Amino acid sequence: MSQLKALSHVDDFPSSPGKFKPDKSLAYIHRLRVHSSTSKLTMYLSVVLALILFLFYLSPPASQQSVPSPRRSLGSSSLSSSAVSWTADWERRVRNSGQPTSNSINGHVVLVTGAAGFVGSHLSLALKRRGDGVVGLDNFNHYYDVNLKKSRQRLLEKAGIFVVNGDLNDKELLDKLFDVVVFTHVMHLAAQAGVRYAMQNPSSYINSNVAGLVNLLEVCKSANPQPAIVWASSSSVYGLNSKVPFSEKDRTDQPASLYAATKKAGEAITHSYNHIYGLSITGLRFFTVYGPWGRPDMAYFFFTKDILKGKEITIYEGPDHSSVARDFTYIDDVVKGCVSALDTAKKSTGSGGKKKGTAQYRIYNLGNTTPVPVTKLVSILEKLLKTKAKKKMLPLPRNGDVKFTHANITLAQNELGYRPTTDLETGLKKFVKWYVSHYQEKKSSW
Numbered sequence: 001m002s003q004l005k006a007l008s009h010v011d012d013f014p015s016s017p018g019k020f021k022p023d024k025s026l027a028y029i030h031r032l033r034v035h036s037s038t039s040k041l042t043m044y045l046s047v048v049l050a051l052i053l054f055l056f057y058l059s060p061p062a063s064q065q066s067v068p069s070p071r072r073s074l075g076s077s078s079l080s081s082s083a084v085s086w087t088a089d090w091e092r093r094v095r096n097s098g099q100p101t102s103n104s105i106n107g108h109v110v111l112v113t114g115a116a117g118f119v120g121s122h123l124s125l126a127l128k129r130r131g132d133g134v135v136g137l138d139n140f141n142h143y144y145d146v147n148l149k150k151s152r153q154r155l156l157e158k159a160g161i162f163v164v165n166g167d168l169n170d171k172e173l174l175d176k177l178f179d180v181v182v183f184t185h186v187m188h189l190a191a192q193a194g195v196r197y198a199m200q201n202p203s204s205y206i207n208s209n210v211a212g213l214v215n216l217l218e219v220c221k222s223a224n225p226q227p228a229i230v231w232a233s234s235s236s237v238y239g240l241n242s243k244v245p246f247s248e249k250d251r252t253d254q255p256a257s258l259y260a261a262t263k264k265a266g267e268a269i270t271h272s273y274n275h276i277y278g279l280s281i282t283g284l285r286f287f288t289v290y291g292p293w294g295r296p297d298m299a300y301f302f303f304t305k306d307i308l309k310g311k312e313i314t315i316y317e318g319p320d321h322s323s324v325a326r327d328f329t330y331i332d333d334v335v336k337g338c339v340s341a342l343d344t345a346k347k348s349t350g351s352g353g354k355k356k357g358t359a360q361y362r363i364y365n366l367g368n369t370t371p372v373p374v375t376k377l378v379s380i381l382e383k384l385l386k387t388k389a390k391k392k393m394l395p396l397p398r399n400g401d402v403k404f405t406h407a408n409i410t411l412a413q414n415e416l417g418y419r420p421t422t423d424l425e426t427g428l429k430k431f432v433k434w435y436v437s438h439y440q441e442k443k444s445s446w
């Protein structure tokens with residue numbers, strides 16, 4: 001979430017009480033009392049009266065005041081005179097975007113949060129392609145290059161998906177979206193991602209991954225009908241768990257980063273909403289998802305950028321120079337898992353904020369089952385980029401990173417039919433191809 005954006009309303013208030021200077025104004029009134037003549041007072045009163053009448057004349061009638069004005073969070077920065085038509089246009093765009101096509105197999109209508117993000121944009125396109133109604137939501141924060149998010153948004157727009165510019169914590173906006181469209185599903189992918197950044201900006205993780213999640217769940221529990229919710233948890237919840245491969249039954253009470261702790265909190269929070277309100281919930285633990293249109297804060301992405309620039313890259317290693325490894329999972333495989341989670345999700349059981357029966361609660365690993373050392377990732381990139389990396393080996397810092405991840409995907413295989421098919425070399429080849437073509441015209445921004 002953009003801190004600046006979240007706090008922008010603060011500008012409406014005096015920054016400090018010091019801005020009020022009651023002592024001066026009192027002295028002024030006192031001077032008036034002592035020195036002014038009756039005629040002066042009459043003159044002041046007339047001026048004040050004239051001012052009140054003038055302001056009254058300028059103010060719109062009550063009926064006009066009740067018309068909602070365009071909101072900053074809805075993507076308009078200017079308060080134009082066409083306030084009413086702009087709002088109607090916005091509603092029309094949301095409604096059209098959420099309309100399933102006639103060839104839609106199941107008629108799903110999905111709200112995708114984080115739609116301008118990496119997984120969100122891929123998933124939105126996949127759903128739209130098969131005819132689902134898809135409405136996107138994204139706050140376009142500055143955690144990484146906003147231009148990349150806007151480029152993804154343009155792709156979505158071409159496919160007929162409207163991405164609403166707004167924040168998860170904006171309850172009024174979420175209520176409005178649920179008023180305009182009846183969502184059968186919510187695919188909740190908006191989050192403050194990144195393991196290491198949590199040490200720099202801890203509050204952004206609480207704001208998005210905890211407060212934003214609760215806000216969304218509050219709106220979903222009150223919606224009628226309640227949507228089924230599928231959301232992105234993370235492999236990082238396994239934390240210091242050393243039993244491999246990681247199974248959903250393994251302990252997840254030892255997070256190694258605040259990021260992981262907020263994702264684990266999300267699993268607990270969603271469970272409580274499932275239990276109390278009958279919301280159907282599916283949590284997906286993603287394992288280092290990579291691919292075209294990926295996130296520039298992730299190692300494979302900035303390694304590629306730095307290798308091409310001839311800049312040194314830092315590779316972390318474990319004790320005694322042991323390798324650090326990740327179960328890198330290709331985006332298309334993850335998207336298939338997400339779609340399948342949506343398709344197998346049962347309906348929520350509650351209505352009007354009241355639970356009517358037990359609702360489905362599921363958690364799945366979506367990994368690749370083949371951990372690859374980071375050193376190997378770098379050698380694949382060197383081969384694909386035909387450039388030698390300038391490598392610096394460093395002991396794994398205490399920044400929240402864990403030494404390895406490795407998914408057991410049996411449960412997702414059995415219940416979602418999830419079968420990842422892309423190995424790291426094949427996936428990175430597709431990423432590099434995209435990277436080179438996407439940035440070749442923007443070399444100045446490298």
Ligand SMILES: O=C(O)[C@H]1O[C@H](OP(=O)(O)OP(=O)(O)OC[C@H]2O[C@@H](n3ccc(=O)[nH]c3=O)[C@H](O)[C@@H]2O)[C@H](O)[C@@H](O)[C@@H]1O
Binds near residue numbers: 299401405
């Ligand atoms: O699977 C997950 O749950 C998580 O996957 C990634 O987190 P991570 O696996 O740490 O991905 P990267 O940040 O791309 O790091 C990949 C590997 O490169 C290593 N690395 C990272 C940065 C660096 O400068 N050098 C380096 O060797 C890390 O230690 C890690 O082993 C995502 O960033 C998280 O949002 C996601 O939730």
